[in-house]
Amino acid sequence: MVEELSSLARWECPPVSKRTFSLEHRRRVTDAGCWEWTGYVNPHVGYGMYRTETHNLYVHRMAYEELVGPIPEGLVLHHTCENRICFNPAHLEPITRSDHIKKHPEVSRWTD
Secondary structure (H helix, E strand, O other), X not given: OHHHHHXXXXXXXXXXXXXXXXXXXXXEEOOOOOEEXXXXXXXXXXXXXXXXXOOEEEHHHHHHHHHOOOOOOOEEEEEOOOOOOEOOHHXXXXXXXXXXXXXXXXXXXXXX
């Protein structure tokens, strides 16, 4: 596995299944069922972040890919719970960027 990872170009991000990551140890479960990230939260966008040697990853995207599968091409993840630090895949809905903006007209720019 180490050889597989080291053979990847620095700018490529290895598939989630090859990362050493434990979602269980960095979450707080709320009464609403949110899995709140207790690690670093990016203060500019409000999303939980996970750092690997070469990448900073959005926790909600990482969790979705790990527990559900790939995010369909051209779609972003919408937090149906409206809690940006939540990474419960049951609260994440793949939608188009334009639909995401319609759900949040007060925000002009989304990273997803």
